[in-house]
Amino acid sequence: MEQISVVVVGHVDHGKSTLIGRLLADTNSLPQGKLEQVRTMCVRNAKPFEYAFLLDALKDEQSQGITIDTARCFFKTEKRRYIIIDAPGHIEFLKNMITGAARADAAFIVIDAEEGIKENSRRHGYMISMLGIGQVSVLVNKMDLVGYKEEIFNEIRKEYTDFLGRLNVHPANFIPISAFKGVNVASTSDRTPWYRGMTVLEQFDAFEKGDVRASLPFRFPVQDIYKFTEDGDTRRIFAGTVETGKAEMGDKIVFLPSGKRSRINTIEGFNTPGRTIVAPGEAVGFTLQTQVYVKPGELMVKAAEDQPHVSPRFRANLFWMGHAPMIKDKKYKLKLGALRAPLQLVEILNVIDASDLTSVANKQQVDRHDVAECILEAPRPVAFDLSGKIRFTGRFVIVDNYEIAGAGIVLEDIRSEDSALRRHVSDREFAWESSGISSAQRTAAYGHSAKFVVFTGDHQEKTEVLAAALEKHLFSHNFKTYYLRMANVISGLDVDIKHESEVRDEHIRRLGELARILTDSGQIFITSLSNVDDYDLKTLELLNKPNEILVINVGENHFSHYQVALTLDVQAEEVHSLEKVAALLKEKKVILEYYL
Amino acid sequence: MTHLEKLEATSVHILREAYREFKSLVMLWSIGKDSTAMLWLTRKAFFGHVPFPLVHIDTAFKIPEMIAYRDKLAREWRLNMIVGQNTQAIAEKRTFPDGKLSRLECCKVLKSEALKHTLSGDWTRFRFDHKLGKYVEDTNKEPYTGVIVGARADEEGSRSKERYFSPRDRDSEWDIGDQPPELWGQYKTDFAPGTHVRVHPLLDWTELDIWEYIGKENIPVVPLYFNRGDGKRYRSLGCWPCTAPVESTAGNVQEVIEELKTGKLANIAERSGREQDKEDSGGLETLRRGGYM
Incomplete structure (x- = not known):
């Protein structure tokens, strides 16, 4: 049987919980004796019975009389099963409301006929729009308190239709109801003879379970890469959940942002019949025809389809739930699909008061409950779609101090040569105090020019041995050289780097800065790194400027864009490899012919 | 799906x-x-x-x-x-x-x-x-x-x-x-x-989803969940002093599912056999x- 989730939102006290309680009672969806139990409790506590009590399962909710968290309840009609999500209306609990609403296929917005449209009626409308919930029905509740007057209903309908229109939300209908009296909830009523539309119950069945995901291009965020070796398992499985589109065995695929390519070999599962195709929503695993080295967090797409954007910078709409405001020059964590990356706020373009859609000019920070349009930047390129095209891979959350503090949708890819790193390098070079000894003088005195030489490759031991051999070789020819062993910085200079998501990037950054200083001293500065990608090398190259870098790759070359200066055979003898490196250094005019 | x-x-x-x-x-x-x-x-x-x-x-x-x-x-x-x-x-x-x-x-x-x-x-x-x-x-x-x-x-x-x-x-x-x-x-x-x-x-x-999944995947479960001739089965398992079996003739997964869907258990809370829930x-x-x- 089909099942859909419907969220009920609206301003505090406008009657959401009462509506749901009533609906459950009127459709006989309550467990046996529940209604009697709550009625008895009310008598015992000398409280008038309310349908909302049926939902208030938690003690502190009962004492405050407001819903603080989303509660889920289940009911079914002949057509299908429903999960009703009761979202809190109080602003303090906006993040709970978002949690409830984000998993809904459709929404009811409840508005009190007597109080009219309130701040959170509008704010919730905004959230519904941002969460991409396409199907909305507006319930004008407590009609009994306004004498079931059609004019009042029409007034609210007009004003709220205008408001939602500006958010591009078009409600299926407006229904005049009294949840307390059961008017137009499960059955029509002679109290509203002027109303000929659907009841709430009928509207439930009228919502459509629209799913556009299958018709979109294939998007598969790589959640993890497994190689469980127990019981002789040799599969290397790329695991994740298909966001959109379909993929088949044999399809050519690309991982982004790395750009690595391969083909789907098999679709893996446990206790499932073998399958050759996957569809949206499925949590699956793939093995590939050729081994590529990518990290969890990349987006796997089909080579033949529309490609996502790959850029470090984008313009986005976001709402902020954090207690501390979002500010510039602070490091946040981005979670987009399976990706986790550092993130910075570059610019606030506009802060919108979601309760009336007015702009707040000139804000320098995004406060709690603000909705803001801004420019965000990650240190390295990120793969995403624009939310207008594929919203499933065009949305993200922001973590601040361990908490999900913001959520947003991507509006535009802002391609720019400008980046935080470039700005940093240009600032640094501006402030750089040059030595009284020029690099030409050093080259003449040392008999070689300065260079940053980086060995990379899968075989860490091999690259380390080669780097050390090069250091010895150059030293024996009286060159100024130093091989920096990474272990020496990790437990020394870098010992303070703790935050897991930043560990790699920060090691790379410090190494780049160190290279800038050591190459300034005229040395041939050598290091060896395993497990680096294109962007790490580009970062090192940029940080080492104006001096030059030479990357020597040992073994299989996994870089998709970066041009390494030399690739060495991992099996080759050390002497031969060293000869090749020496030849390269000559070719690049690091060392002059007659010195070797 | x-x-x-x-x-x-x-x-x-x-x-x-x-x-x-x-x-x-x-x-x-x-x-x-x-x-x-x-x-x-x-x-x-x-x-x-x-x-x-x-x-x-x-x-x-x-x-x-x-x-x-x-x-x-x-x-x-x-x-x-x-x-x-x-x-x-x-x-x-x-x-x-x-x-x-x-x-x-x-x-x-x-x-x-x-x-x-x-x-x-x-x-x-x-x-x-x-x-x-x-x-x-x-x-x-x-x-x-x-x-x-x-x-x-x-x-x-x-x-x-x-x-x-x-x-x-x-x-x-x-x-x-x-x-x-x-x-x-x-x-x-x-x-x-x-x-x-x-x-x-x-x-x-839900409880029903779990049983349907157990049936679909053929997952082995403790036989205590099924009636083994005495007209009783456990619906929820816990410690023996605080867990009572329910009256039921359901002897396998399919019968449990049927009972939950249409039978006498359809409207009774699953944990009703768990005595500790009733104290407070x-x-x-x-x-x-x-x-x-």
Whole structure:
């Protein structure tokens, strides 16, 4: 049987919980004796019975009389099963409301006929729009308190239709109801003879379970890469959940942002019949025809389809739930699909008061409950779609101090040569105090020019041995050289780097800065790194400027864009490899012919 | 995708997310049908493997068939099985009904306390040694900071407000008023040192879903769930002094499903056979705030 989730939102006290309680009672969806139990409790506590009590399962909710968290309840009609999500209306609990609403296929917005449209009626409308919930029905509740007057209903309908229109939300209908009296909830009523539309119950069945995901291009965020070796398992499985589109065995695929390519070999599962195709929503695993080295967090797409954007910078709409405001020059964590990356706020373009859609000019920070349009930047390129095209891979959350503090949708890819790193390098070079000894003088005195030489490759031991051999070789020819062993910085200079998501990037950054200083001293500065990608090398190259870098790759070359200066055979003898490196250094005019 | 396929995919996504994010992760296995279905989902998520330990809190009052079944599956599926127990309280008979404890107090001592100290590593853990074929004292005393639990939202009120990823503070306390947002498949996976997390992959499942999944996947469950001739079966499993079987003739999975859908159990709460829930109207919530699962 089909099942859909419907969220009920609206301003505090406008009657959401009462509506749901009533609906459950009127459709006989309550467990046996529940209604009697709550009625008895009310008598015992000398409280008038309310349908909302049926939902208030938690003690502190009962004492405050407001819903603080989303509660889920289940009911079914002949057509299908429903999960009703009761979202809190109080602003303090906006993040709970978002949690409830984000998993809904459709929404009811409840508005009190007597109080009219309130701040959170509008704010919730905004959230519904941002969460991409396409199907909305507006319930004008407590009609009994306004004498079931059609004019009042029409007034609210007009004003709220205008408001939602500006958010591009078009409600299926407006229904005049009294949840307390059961008017137009499960059955029509002679109290509203002027109303000929659907009841709430009928509207439930009228919502459509629209799913556009299958018709979109294939998007598969790589959640993890497994190689469980127990019981002789040799599969290397790329695991994740298909966001959109379909993929088949044999399809050519690309991982982004790395750009690595391969083909789907098999679709893996446990206790499932073998399958050759996957569809949206499925949590699956793939093995590939050729081994590529990518990290969890990349987006796997089909080579033949529309490609996502790959850029470090984008313009986005976001709402902020954090207690501390979002500010510039602070490091946040981005979670987009399976990706986790550092993130910075570059610019606030506009802060919108979601309760009336007015702009707040000139804000320098995004406060709690603000909705803001801004420019965000990650240190390295990120793969995403624009939310207008594929919203499933065009949305993200922001973590601040361990908490999900913001959520947003991507509006535009802002391609720019400008980046935080470039700005940093240009600032640094501006402030750089040059030595009284020029690099030409050093080259003449040392008999070689300065260079940053980086060995990379899968075989860490091999690259380390080669780097050390090069250091010895150059030293024996009286060159100024130093091989920096990474272990020496990790437990020394870098010992303070703790935050897991930043560990790699920060090691790379410090190494780049160190290279800038050591190459300034005229040395041939050598290091060896395993497990680096294109962007790490580009970062090192940029940080080492104006001096030059030479990357020597040992073994299989996994870089998709970066041009390494030399690739060495991992099996080759050390002497031969060293000869090749020496030849390269000559070719690049690091060392002059007659010195070797 | 069918309803069950969707539930399965969401649970698998959550399990993989937990495995990716938490280094020190365990799954609680109560031997009941829910956590056994969850164990099966784990094998789905990791393509036949179970890459983290399973923890069972043995109150010493569990129905013996449950323990036999636990060890049978542990052997067959080569599970990394950890057992914890409040041995002191059991030795001193600080339990219900022997001691002066109420049922709820007994739950607190034998389950909540035992769990807390087993997870933190300050009480002895027993690990199933597959070579010796028996439980031995576990040398690993590291605290487990991520705990996967088979709670379902439809079980009772407080569980309907849980998150898939739910933080607990140092004392295992649950702050219901300030829970993290969850949206777009993104959960709270960043934790300050000293805090830990409960992961709930089954939150969206109902009792009926679980049985239908058990039927579809042919998952082995404890035979106590079925009538074996005496017109009784257990609907929910716990300690024998506090768990009563229900009148039922359902003798296999299909009959249980039919009974839940249309039979006399269709409108009766699942935990109605669990006596501790009846002592206090907010009983389970009181326990959950103190760290009960």
